[in-house]
Amino acid sequence: MKVFTVGMLSLAVSAAIQAQENDNNIETMLITGSRIVESIDEVPVSVTIIDRTELERQLNVSSDIQNLLAMYVPGISAGTGTSSNFGQTLRGRAALVMIDGVPQSTPLRNGALGIKTLDPNIIERVEIIQGATSIYGNGAAGGIINYITRTPGGDKTAAVEVDTSTRFSAIEMEDSVGGKVSTTLSGTNSQLSYVASYSYEKNGVLRDADGDALGTQYGLSQGETHNIFAKLGVDVSETQKLAVTYNYYESQQDSDWVDVIGNISLGEKTYAVYDPASRPEKAEPQGPRGNTNIQAKYTNNAIFSNTQVEVDAYTQTIENVFFWSTRLGNPDIEADGGQSMIKSDKNGLRATFNTLASTDIVDVNFIYGVDLLQDVTSQPLVDGRMWVPEMDMRNKAGFLQSKWVFNNDLILKAGIRREKIGISVDDYNTLKLCTSPDVCSTPLEVTGGDIDTTATTYNIAFRYNGIDAFNPYISYSEGADVPDIGVLLRSATVEDISLIQTEASVVKSREIGFVSTFDQFRFEARAYQSKSNLGSRSTLDPNTGIYITERAPQKIWGYEGIANFSASDSLDFTVTFGRVEGKHTETDSYIGGRQIGAPKLTFVTNWNPVNDAALSLSVLKVLDRNRFERDESGFYSGDEGNVTGYTVVNLTGSYDFGNFSVYGGIENLFNADYFPARAQALTYAAFNVKGIGRTVNIGVKLAF
Template identity: 50%
Template sequence: MLFKPSQLAIATHCALFLLVLPVTHANAESSTQATENQTSMERMIITGSRSAERIEEVPSSVTLIEQQTLAQDMLMTSQLQNLLAFRVPGLAPSTGTSSNSGQNLRGRAALVMIDGVPQSTPLRNGKLGISSIDAGVIERIEVIKGATSIYGNGASGGIINYITKRASEDKARVKVGASSKFSAVKLQDSAGYRVDTSIDGTVDNFSYVFSAITEKTGVERDSEGDAIGLVYGLSETKSNNYFTKLGYQLDDDKSIQLTYNYYEAQQESDYIDVVGNANTGEKTYSIDNTTGIVKLGVPQGPRGNHNLMLKYVDQDIFTNTQLTVDGYLQKIENMFFFSTALANLSEGYEGGQSFIKSEKKGLRVNFATQVDWDNVESTFIYGIDALQDISSQPLEDGRIWVPEMDMRNLAVYLQTKFVIADDWVIKAGIRQDSVDLTVDDYQTLKLCRTPSTCSVPFDVTGGELTYNSTTYNIGLRYNMNEFFNPFMSFSQGADISDIGRLLRTATVDDIALIRTESSIVDNYEIGFSGQLGDLNYEIAAYRSKSELGTSNSFDATTGIYLPVRAPQKIWGYEAQVDYRVLDNLNTGLSYSWVEGKDTETDTYIDGGTISPPKLTAYISWQPVEEASIGINYMYVGDRDRFEPVDGAYIGSQGPIENYNVVNLTSSYQLNNWQLSLGVENLLNEDYFSARSQASTNASYYTQALGTTINVGIKASF
C-alpha cells in the first residue's frame, strides 16, 4: 500500500491552500491600464501546466471561454453542455440533456474540474461531470485538448477546467438577477425562473465571494410543442448552487484561500414518457400523468455534490520558486432515471434506479522554479499528487450494481519549459503514477429483461489491482512572427477504463481474470496560429491511438454495453477564425471533424464516441454603448458509417442527419440595470440531437428543444 487512507485524510485536513495565481496584480492607475491588465489576464492559463503561462507559450490547442463571452451566452441558457458545445472546437454537440454521454473531446473522455479538482468519476464514468456546477459562479473556462497526464486518470481526451469567480479588489460589489425561460411554441407549463445573487469584495487583506443561485425549469418543449422525454431530461428540474470563497493575504508572498461549492439539480416531474422507436422514427415524448398511478422512483440528477478546497501559496518559498499546496474533499451522488432494465420480478423489483456515489480526498504539493540565463527563460514545475477515490454504483432499493472501489493513487511529476530568444518554446514532462485499487468480494446483479430471461449472477472474488504507468509529453512552438506560429506536440495519458462497468458485467469468478488493464493514449498534434491585423486564427490536426480501447460496444444478445478492449485510433482536425470587423462588431467561425476506428477489426467506432462534423459561427454587435446583440449558429453534419442488422440499427450505430441551430442574445444597460432577451433555436428547427440519432435506445430518441425565450433583469451595486 502506497499510503493509508487515514494518513491521506489527516494530510488533507491539515493542508493549507491558496488560489492566488503566480501573476502580479497591480492596481490600475487608469481605465486604460485596467483594460490592459484584464487583457493580459485573459491570455493566461493555469490548467496546462499548473502554473500561469501565456497562451503563446503553449505548443498545443487551447480554448478559453472568457467572462464576457460566458456572460453573454448565459443570457440565452445556463446549461454548460450547450455553452461548451458551441464555444469549443473538437467538443461533440450537446445532447440537450443533463448527460454528457457522447459529448466527447476529440473522440475521447474529458476530465471535468472545478479549480483543478476533478468532478468526473472515471472509476464509474456516468458521464454527468459537465453539469457539476452552475455557470453563474464561473469566471472563465479553460479547455486543454489531447491526452494529458498533468492531472492523472480520466483525461484521455483533455481537460475542461471551470475557474470560479474572484473577489473584486474594491469595496463590496452586489449583484442580483432574475429571469424566466419559457417555450415560444407552446407556453403551457413551460415557464420557469432563475434567481442569482452574489456579493464580493476585499477589505484590507481579506477577500470574499458569496453566491446563491436557484433555478427551476418548466416543461421543456420541442419544435412541435410536445414535452421532451424525461430520461436525463431538464424539464421541471430545480437546481441550487451555493458558493463561498474566502481569501487572506498573509504577507506580500503568502496567501490562503478556502472555497466551498454545493450543487444539486433534481427533476421532479408529474409527466410520464410515451416511448417511441428510433428505428421507425417515432419520437419519445412525455405527457401529463393523468393515470392516477404513482410514478416509480425518486427524482433524478445530482442530489448534493459537495466540493471543499483549501489552497496555500508562497510566491517565494526559496529563490525563484513558488510553492502551492492544495487539498480537497469531495462527495458526489448522481442519481440516474428509473429503469425497468433493472427489474427482477421474482425478488419483487419492477425496475431500479442506480446512482453513482463517489468520495475523493486529495493532496497536491507543487513547486514552480524559474531559472534564466543568457537568452533562455526556463521553468521547472514538479511535485506530488496523492488521491483517494472511493466510488460505487448502488441502487436506491439497496441492491449493489457496482461494488465499492477504493483507489489510492500516488504520483510524482516534472514539467519543464524553455523559452529561447523569446521565439522558441520547448516543453517536456514526465509523470509516474502508482495506483492500488481494492475491491471486496461481490456478486454481480441478477437482472431480468423478461420474467423468464435473466442474467446469471456471478460470485466474484475481489482483491487488489496494481497499476504503474509512466507517461511523457514533449512540445515545440515557434513564435516566428505575429502572422505565423507553428507548433507540434506529443503527449500521453494513462486511463483506467470504466472499471465499474467492467465489474458489473463480469462473467468470471475472480477479479484478476477481468481485463482491467489501464490504457495508455498517445496523442500527436500539429498546428499553427497567428494574427493578420484584426483577424486571429488557429488550425490543428491530431491523431491519438491506444492499445486498449476507451469506448463501449453494444451486445445485441444481452442488450447491454460492454467496454471495448481492442486497439483504437482516432484522428481529426480543427480550424478557428475570429475577426474584428469594427470596434463594435466581431465575428468568427470554427470547424471540427473527427473519425475513429477499432484497428483490430478495421471497423468504425460508433456514434457514442465519435461525433459528426461541426461548424459554428457568431456575430457580436454593440450598436450603441448601452446595447449588445449576438447571434450564434451551429451546423452539425452527417455521419453514416453502419449498416442495419436484421433490418434495424443497433447500439449507437444509427445514421446522423445534419441540422442547423440559430440562437440569439441581446441586452440593454441602463445605469446599474441590465435588461436581456435570449432565444434558443430562434428558427424553431425540427431536429434530433446527434446523440439521439446515433443511439437506438428509445428513451434517448427525443426531439431537441424548440424555440425558447429567456427574459431577464440584473442589477449591480
C-alpha cells in the same frame, strides 16, 4: 470577443487572466497559477479559454453549459440537450471535468454527469485542454474542462448583484414557464476578500418544435437546481496567500410526466405526456442529489530563491441518481425495475513548485511536485441492491515539467509523470437483472482483490514564434487512462476480478498546427491523432439483453480550425470547425456515436450598436456522419446510428442602464425541428428525444 484558443502542457488550478496589448493590438493572455505561467505566444498544445463576457452573452439564452462549450470548442461534440454528457466527448474521448482543479468526473464508474456540476453564474471563465494529458491524473484521455470560479474581492467592502430571469416555450407556453434567481455578495476588507452566491432555478416543461414535451430520461423539464458557493481569500503577507472555497450543487427532476417511447430507426421521437398514474411507484427524482466541494489553497511566491509553491487540499462528494429503468428489474424479488446512483468520495492533496532560471539566451521554468488522490466510488441501486461494488482507488504521482524559451522565439516543453494506482475491491455478487421474465442475466459470486497499475507518461512540444503570420507548433503527449472499471465489474462473466481486463491504457496523442495573426485577423488550424492499446466498446448480449464492455485497440484522428476577425471595436466574428473520426483497429470498423461526434461548424458574431447595448448571434451547424448500416430488420443498433445534419440559431441582446441591465435571448430562433446528434447516433430506448423548440429567456440584473 475574448475567446482564445491557446496551448499549454499544464493548466492552472486557480489561474488569473490578465490582458495586455502587444504591438499588433491583439490581446495577449497570461495564465498565472499553480503549475506554470503561460503566454498565448508560448503555448504549443490546444487550449480554449472562454471568458466571463462571452459566458454571460451565451447564458442570456440558456444556462445549459454543454451547448456553450460546443459552440466555442471545436473538439467538443454537439450538446445533448439533457442533464447528461453521455455521447458528448472531447476529441472522441472522455474529458476530466474540474472545478478550480478539483475533479468532478467519476472515471471509475463514468456516469457522464460531470459537465453540469455548478451554476454557470459563479464561473469566471472556462479553460479546456484538448488532447490526452496526465497533468491531473486519471480521467483525461480526451483532455480537461476546468471551471474557474469567481475571484473574491472588488473595489467595495460589500457589493451585491441580483440576477432574475424567466424562460418559456414560444411554441406552447402551457406548463413551460420557469424561472431563475441568483444573488452574489463580494467585497474586500483589509487583508480579507470574499465572494458568496446562492442561485435557484426551476424549469418548466421543455418543448420541441411541435410543442410536445421533451422526454424525461436525463431530462431537464421541471428540474429544480440549488447552488451555494463561497470563497474567502486572505493575504497573509506580500508573498503568501490562503484561499478557501465551498460549493454545493444539486439539480433534480421530480416529474409526473412519463415517456411515450419512439424509435430513431423509424424516425419516431420519444416525448412525454402528463400521466401521474403511470409514474413508477418507487421512482425517485433523478439527477445530482448533492455535490459538495471544499478546497483550501496556500500560495507562497518566494518560498525559495526564484521558486514559488502552491499546496491545495480538497474533498469532493457526489450522489448522482439515474432514471427509472425496467432493465433493472428482478421478478425473484418482485422488482419491476429500479434506479441506480453513482456515489463518489474524493480526497486529494497537491504540492506544486515552480522554479525559474535564466541566462542570456534562455529562460527556463521547472514545474515539479506531487499529487495524492483517494477516490471511493460505487453504484448501488436506490432500493439497496449493489450493482457496482465499492472501488477504493489510491493514486500517487510525481511529475516534472519544463519550459525552455530561446531568444523569445523558440519554445521547447518537455515533461514526465509517474503514476502509481492501486484499486481495492471486496468480494461481491453480480446482480440478476431481467429485461423480461424470461431474459435474465446469471448472477456470479466474484472474488475481489487488488488492481495495481503503474504508468510513466511523457510529453514534448515545440513552437516557433519568429514570424507573426506563421507560428507553427508540434506536440506529443501521453495520458494514463484507467477504464470504466465499474462497468467491467457489474457485467463480469468470470469469478475472479484478476481475470477481468481492468488494466490502464496509455493514450498517445500527437498534434501539429499553426497560428497566424494579421492585424485584426487571427487564424488557427491543427490536426491530431490519438491511439490507445485498450479502448472500450459496448456490445449487446442477446441472451440477457444487457450491454457488456469489451476492450480493444482504437485510433482516433481529426482536424480543427478557428478564425477570429475584429472588424471594429464594436463588431467581431468567430468561426470554428471540428471533425473527428475513429476506428477499432483490430476489426477496422468505425467507432460509434457514444465516442465520435458528428462534424460541426459554428459561427458567432457580437455587435455593440451603441455603448450600452450588445447583440449576439450564434449558429451551430451539425453535419452528416454516415458510417453504419441497418440490420436485416432495417434498424440501427447500439450507438451505431447515422447522423443527419441540422442547424440551430440563437439570438441574444442586452442593454446596460448603469446599476441595472436587461437582457433576453431566443434559443432555436427559427424553430428548427431536429433530432440532436446524440439522439440520432444512440439507438437506446428513450434517447431519441428531439431538440428544444423556440424558447425565450428574459431577465434583469441589478448591482449596488
